[in-house]
Amino acid sequence: MSTVDHLSTAVQPSGSGQKVVVYGAYGHTGRFVVAELRERGLVPVASGRDAAKLAACHPGLDIRPAPVDDPAALDRALDGAAAVINCAGPFAATAAPVIEAALRAAVPYVDVAAEIEANIDTFANFADRAHAAGAVVVPAMAFYGGLGDLLVTASMGDWTTADEAHIAYGLSSWRPTAGTRLAGKVSRERRNGRRIRYTNGQLEYRDDAPPTLEWTFPAPLGTRTVIGEFTMSDVVTIPSHLSIPEVRTYMTAEAATDLSAPDTSAPTAIDERGRSAQTFLVEVVVRSGDAERRVVASGQDIYAVTAPLAVEAVQRILDGQTKATGVASAGQIFDAPDFLQALSAHITVVPNRR
Numbered sequence: 001m002s003t004v005d006h007l008s009t010a011v012q013p014s015g016s017g018q019k020v021v022v023y024g025a026y027g028h029t030g031r032f033v034v035a036e037l038r039e040r041g042l043v044p045v046a047s048g049r050d051a052a053k054l055a056a057c058h059p060g061l062d063i064r065p066a067p068v069d070d071p072a073a074l075d076r077a078l079d080g081a082a083a084v085i086n087c088a089g090p091f092a093a094t095a096a097p098v099i100e101a102a103l104r105a106a107v108p109y110v111d112v113a114a115e116i117e118a119n120i121d122t123f124a125n126f127a128d129r130a131h132a133a134g135a136v137v138v139p140a141m142a143f144y145g146g147l148g149d150l151l152v153t154a155s156m157g158d159w160t161t162a163d164e165a166h167i168a169y170g171l172s173s174w175r176p177t178a179g180t181r182l183a184g185k186v187s188r189e190r191r192n193g194r195r196i197r198y199t200n201g202q203l204e205y206r207d208d209a210p211p212t213l214e215w216t217f218p219a220p221l222g223t224r225t226v227i228g229e230f231t232m233s234d235v236v237t238i239p240s241h242l243s244i245p246e247v248r249t250y251m252t253a254e255a256a257t258d259l260s261a262p263d264t265s266a267p268t269a270i271d272e273r274g275r276s277a278q279t280f281l282v283e284v285v286v287r288s289g290d291a292e293r294r295v296v297a298s299g300q301d302i303y304a305v306t307a308p309l310a311v312e313a314v315q316r317i318l319d320g321q322t323k324a325t326g327v328a329s330a331g332q333i334f335d336a337p338d339f340l341q342a343l344s345a346h347i348t349v350v351p352n353r354r
Contacts, residue, residue, distance in 0.1 A: 016041065016042065016318065017041060017042070017043060018042055018043065018081075018082035018083075018318060019042075019043045019044075019045050019062075019080060019081045019082055020037055020042050020043065020044055020045065020081060020082060020083045020084070020085060020311075020314055021044075021045045021047050021064070021077055021078055021081045021083070021084040021085070022034050022037070022044050022045065022046060022047065022084075022085050022087060023047045023048055023066070023077070023084060023085070023086045023087060023088050023094065023098050024047075024048045024049075024086065024087035024088025024089070024094070025044070025046035025047060025048055025054060025057065025058060025061075025087070026046070026048055026050065026053040026054055026056070026057035026058070027048075027087055027088060027089075027177075027179055028177040028178075028179060028266075028267065028303055029087045029112055029142075029177075029179070029303050029306050029307065030048070030087035030088070031057065031274070032274065032303060032304050032306065032307035033085055033087055033112075033306075033307045033310055033311060034046065034058065034061070035273070035274070035307065036307040036308055036310075036311040037311055040311060040315060042311070042314075042315070043062075044058075044061060045061070045062045045064055045077070045081060046058040046061045046062065046063050046064070047063075047064045047065065047066050047077040048065065048066070048088055049065070049066070049067050049068065049088065050065070051063070051065035064076060064077040065077075068088075068093060068094050068097040068098070069097070071097070071100070071101065071104075074097060074098065074100075074101035075101055075104060075105065077101070078101050078102065078104075078105040078107060079105070081105070081107055082107060082108075082318055083107050083108040083109070083110065083314045083317065083318060084098060084101070084102050084105075084107060084108070084109055084110070085110045085111070085112070085310050085311070085314060086098045086109065086110070086111035086112070086113075087111070087112050087310075089113070089115065089179045089180075089182060089183040089186075090115060090118070090179075090182055090183045090186040090187075091111060091113035091115045091118035091119075091183065092115060092117060092118045092121070092186050092187075092190065093186075095111060095113060095118050095121065095122055095139070096121065096122075096125065096126075098111075099122065099126055099130075099137055102135070102137070103126075103129065103130065103133060103135055106133070106135070108135070108136040108137070108138070108314065108317045108318070109135075109136070109137045109138070110137075110138045110141045110310055110313050110314055110317075111138075111139050111140070111141065111142075111310075112140070112141060112142035112146075112306050112309075112310055113139055113140050113142070113145070113183075113233070114140065114142060114143075114144040114145060114180075114183065114232065114233050115183050115186065115187050115233070116187060116196060116231065116232070116233055116235065116236055117187055117190045117191065118139075119139045119140050119145065119233050119236040119237070120203075120236055122137065122139040122327055123139070123236065123240060123327050126327050127326055127327045128326075130325070130326040130327050131325055131326030131327075134325050135325065135326070136317050136322065136325055136326075136328070136333070137326065137327045137328070138313055138317075138327075138328060138329070138330065138333060139236075139237075139327065139329070140233040140236065140237050140329065140330075141309055141310045141313045141330055142233075142306040142309055142310065143280075143302040143303075143305055143306045143309065144232040144233050144234070144302075145232065145233030145234055145236065145237045145329070145330075146237065146306075146309050146310075146313075146329070146330040147282065147297065147305075147309060147330075147347070148167040148232070148233075148234035148237070148238065148249070148282065148284065149234060149237040149238050149329050149330045149331040149336075150330050150331055150334070150336045150339055150340055151167070151282065151284040151295055151297055151336075151340070151349070152165045152167070152234075152238050152242065152244075152284055152286060152331065153238075153241075153242065153330075153331030153332075153336035154295065154331075154336040154337045154340060154349075155284055155286045155293045155294070155295050156242065156286060156293075157293070159286075159288055160243065161243040161244070161288065162242070162243070162244045162286050162287060162288040163244070163245070163246065163287050163288055163289065164244065164245075164246040164247075164248070164285075164286070164287045165234075165238060165242075165244045165246070165247045165248070165284070165285070165286050165287075166248050166249075166250070166284070166285040166286075166287075167232075167234050167247075167248070167249045167250070167282065167283075167284050168215050168217065168226060168249075168250040168282070168283045168284075168285075169230075169232075169249065169250065169251050169252065169255070169280065169282055170215075170217045170221045170224060170252050170280065170281040170282070170283070171251070171252055171254075171255035171278065171279075171280050171302070172255075172277075172278055172279045172280070173254065173255060173258050173277075173278050174255040174256075174258040174259045174264075174278070174302075175258065175264060175265055175266055175267040175268070175276060175278065176258070176259050176264060176266070177266055177267065177303065178266065180259075184259075191205060193207075194206060194207055195207075195210055195229065195231060196231045196235065197229045197231055197235070197248065198231070198235035198239060198246070198247040198248070199245070199246055200245055200246075201239070201245040203235065210227050210228055210229040210230060211227075211228040211229060212225060212226070212227060212228065212253065213225075213226060213228050213250075214226070215250055215252075215283075217281055217283055218281070218283065218296050221252075221281055224252050224253070224254075225252070225253040226250040226251060226252055226253060227250065227251045227252075227253055227256045228248070228250055229248060229249070229250075230249055230250055230251035230256060231249055232249045234247060234249050235247050235249065236329075237329035237330065237331065238329070238331070240328075240329050240332065241328070241329060241331060241332035242331065244286075267301070267303060273304065274304065275300050275301040275304040276300075276301050276303075276304075277300075278300065278301050278302065279298070279299070279300050279301075280297075280298065280299055280300070280301075280302055280305075281296060281297070281298045282296065282297045282298070283295075283296050284296075284297075293351075294351065295349060295350070295351055296349070296350055296351075297340075297347050297348065297349045298347070298348045299346055299347045299348065305346050305347060308343055308345075308346045308347075309330075309343065312339065312342055312343060313330065313334070316334055316339070321334070321335070322334065323335070
């Protein structure tokens with residue numbers, strides 16, 4: 001039996017008044033993270049590269065500007081903090097300097113990077129140092145990378161290996177932020193325009209077009225055209241701790257078109273939380289031999305839901321609810337079913353039997 005079968009409503013832990021630095025606090029996701037920290041009783045400290053934007057976006061907060069190429073400024077930004085959440089892309093530029101500052105300050109580091117290459121770099125460049133220091137570094141603690149990893153890990157249950165993991169993203173639309181567009185541009189440049197898939201236990205770079213196929217989502221989406229091998233950070237986070245040689249991600253074709261179109265507008269808030277009208281449904285399928293396990297997660301606004309994912313991670317690290325040190329993905333360091341339960345106010349997770 002998959003441990004997903006036991007998901008139920010859970011009460012979120014209360015905050016402790018500890019300071020948490022949000023690097024990139026004036027960005028779209030950063031603003032959601034600041035609000036989530038406040039709701040939980042944690043104290044956000046606004047940091048980032050642009051002092052004017054920080055002051056304009058967060059009047060009344062502790063503002064600590066810090067260029068990524070200024071280690072002393074980063075040290076001042078993290079002074080007295082309990083943890084740091086990096087929301088500033090492109091993470092190819094910000095992840096390493098902020099991780100270095102977190103290691104110097106001996107505080108946990110969490111980021112929301114969806115850049116595959118930046119996440120690869122974090123594991124490759126900091127795993128040994130972070131483990132030796134007993135530090136905690138959690139990359140891709142976001143809708144892409146973190147949520148898929150938690151869902152696959154919870155679905156595995158008592159399985160120690162599986163043959164395949166498939167993560168299909170059903171987005172009603174995708175209104176990319178300026179940060180998303182810039183991060184995507186940096187990623188494409190770093191891999192010379194090639195696409196990536198994870199197969200035979202390794203990343204494979206390809207020059208051909210990704211396949212297009214039909215995926216039957218649960219209601220209300222139903223059968224939709226998806227871009228197969230629309231590779232996201234799940235191909236870094238999941239294989240980092242699970243023995244699954246084939247990890248594939250898929251994206252509804254309409255959302256992929258929104259993302260690639262140069263004139264697609266940015267997200268527009270429709271409620272008091274600042275969320276857009278975008279809805280998502282993520283279906284995970286894990287196969288081992290003839291056995292199959294499925295789980296579905298649904299919610300509203302992929303950027304907004306990243307905030308409770310990242311802040312729940314920090315809360316658990318500060319509360320000592322972790323299973324690993326060093327560089328670790330969400331599924332490795334946290335109790336995946338329990339973590340998903342704690343997010344029941346934001347993400348609905350149910351087993352899917354067919």
